[in-house]
Amino acid sequence: MSTGPTPGLEQIRRLVQRAQDGESAAFEGLVDAYKPKIYNYVLRMLGERETAEDVAQETFIKAYSSLASFRGASSFQTWLYRIASNLAIDSIRRRKHRQASYSLDEPLDISGGQVERDIEDDAAGPELQLESAQLQRRVSEAILELSPKLRTVVLLYELQGLSYEEIAEIVGAPLGTVKSRLFNAREHLKKILVDERDLELLR
Numbered sequence: 001m002s003t004g005p006t007p008g009l010e011q012i013r014r015l016v017q018r019a020q021d022g023e024s025a026a027f028e029g030l031v032d033a034y035k036p037k038i039y040n041y042v043l044r045m046l047g048e049r050e051t052a053e054d055v056a057q058e059t060f061i062k063a064y065s066s067l068a069s070f071r072g073a074s075s076f077q078t079w080l081y082r083i084a085s086n087l088a089i090d091s092i093r094r095r096k097h098r099q100a101s102y103s104l105d106e107p108l109d110i111s112g113g114q115v116e117r118d119i120e121d122d123a124a125g126p127e128l129q130l131e132s133a134q135l136q137r138r139v140s141e142a143i144l145e146l147s148p149k150l151r152t153v154v155l156l157y158e159l160q161g162l163s164y165e166e167i168a169e170i171v172g173a174p175l176g177t178v179k180s181r182l183f184n185a186r187e188h189l190k191k192i193l194v195d196e197r198d199l200e201l202l203r
Helices: 009-020 024-046 049-065 076-094 126-144 148-159 164-171 175-202
Strands: 108-110 113-115
Touching: 009 024, 009 076, 024 049, 024 076, 024 148, 049 076, 076 148, 076 164, 126 148, 126 175, 148 164, 148 175, 164 175
Parallel strands: none
Antiparallel strands: 108 113
8 A cells, every 4th residue: 555645735735626626636646645544544443454445445435425515624634534434433333243353564554654563673672572562462452442432532643643623523522522532542441451461460
């Protein structure tokens, strides 16, 4: 999947305008700019690569069919995340009890670029790298145990790097509600991870 730098806001605005005027290449430019972010987001929302690919594709199909209704009240990125979030939550509800898994080797996209899940440390030996991978896996699995509302805000804020204001627009909730959900999500994650560590100590 291409991972080039995201175009600037003015370039995105021009691409949106040209796409709304019927230029298919302009919409393809928007897809190229945002698909890595949207895919990585829904992958962590759903925890299953194949479903994430379907939801990411559906996000852009819906965005294309609704492009005429986009008036720029929010940023195009925020609008896309709103569509993706709604589709991902719908998918979660349909697959509520399915266990999710995905590769730890796939890069994680945070806002403007990518970072690998393994912490890059030249001094870290194989044991430290293994511990890091195991921690990343536990955190990812713990996120999947959160309710869809809590999962959405923690992923958008912690992994996608969006602001409280952007998240409020995406989820359609007041700023205070977003902050409360983020606090609750963090508290739930702490409890899940502490409980898992305690269980390991008892083994």
